[in-house]
């Protein structure tokens with residue numbers, strides 16, 4: 001089968017890697033791909049709008065497309081492919097509102113009684129400001145629309161809150177995304193990510209994983225796209241898993257159905273494990289990055305078949321995992337998530353970890369940095385500590401100028417509080 005993968009990050013390299021191990025995977029096309037995906041298939045640059053992607057898919061007779069990032073999904077690429085009779089993995093434009101509009105997601109959760117922080121929605125700056133002035137800190141302000149992970153501010157006092165409102169609603173730093181804001185209560189606990197394949201009524205969760213969003217050790221500093229992840233999460237109990245399925249995934253999918261929206265694809269629940277139980281921080285309508293890099297190496301299934309079966313509505317009842325742990329450490333360009341230099345040569349000496357590329361390119365057989373998150377290094381072992389040791393051993397064999405990475409990925413799983 002000829003397969004196209006939209007995106008060029010570590011997640012897309014991991015998706016391609018898993019699909020290439022599948023029996024039915026043949027020719028691979030990455031739009032635009034990176035220095036790692038080139039060893040799996042072709043990197044195709046410059047196809048930005050849906051029309052040119054569809055033209056390309058037709059010309060190359062692509063038989064199956066997998067979408068990595070949220071933007072094309074929220075913009076309706078799946079609906080466009082469906083109209084053209086082209087096969088694609090991911091939710092429709094309407095279903096993608098679960099990520100594309102946080103207000104929509106909150107209303108769905110409220111109607112379905114899904115545990116999530118109490119909230120108010122505002123489209124007027126002065127009304128939002130008055131609300132903050134009455135409300136006690138801490139609270140969380142969120143831009144309604146997509147903001148590349150930067151539209152959420154956890155505020156510890158009113159001044160921070162008003163500043164965030166000004167940036168989102170008046171300065172419009174994230175454009176239309178800040179037209180509407182959600183102000184919600186601050187939840188405390190431990191964050192985990194649970195991704196599930198969803199097809200009709202069937203919901204098939206992957207093993208839980210944990211991201212490390214802040215740039216520095218001990219979760220200090222600004223948020224990033226994610227500095228590392230591991231799977232599975234040892235402190236999630238069977239009871240938690242049952243509650244996540246029963247109280248979160250099932251009612252959310254049912255509520256969408258009531259509204260005439262069928263969800264098909266992967267649904268990612270960003271959760272806070274609070275004292276009262278799991279609560280939803282956000283939904284994403286795609287695979288997580290870097291969670292995917294830690295999850296897929298442990299999957300004992302034909303990944304292509306699984307995605308095709310999601311589309312056909314014939315998902316199996318359970319997934320087979322190898323009983324190991326995988327831990328992904330992201331190597332970033334120093335300065336990320338702020339400004340950073342790129343174009344440095346990357347030297348990788350032989351090591352026995354899986355490497356997924358993100359901001360890399362190959363020119364004349366030399367690998368260079370091209371982005372903030374450059375590589376993820378995945379250690380797999382029988383226990384989490386072993387997976388951590390392995391990943392960090394491999395990192396010693398990789399170098400580029402200004403390389404930066406967190407040293408504590410996995411610690412919350414190894415030594416739970």
Ligand code: AMP
Pocket residue numbers: 117140142149152154184185186187188191213270281282
């Ligand atoms: P989101 O994009 O909504 O997941 O928010 C990004 C990050 O902000 C989350 O990963 C949490 O660390 C934090 N966050 C979001 N909502 C809340 C909340 N209600 N309480 C505490 N932290 C939150």
Ligand code: GLY
Pocket residue numbers: 211225226284287288289290291
């Ligand atoms: N790891 C966070 C995300 O994919 O949104």
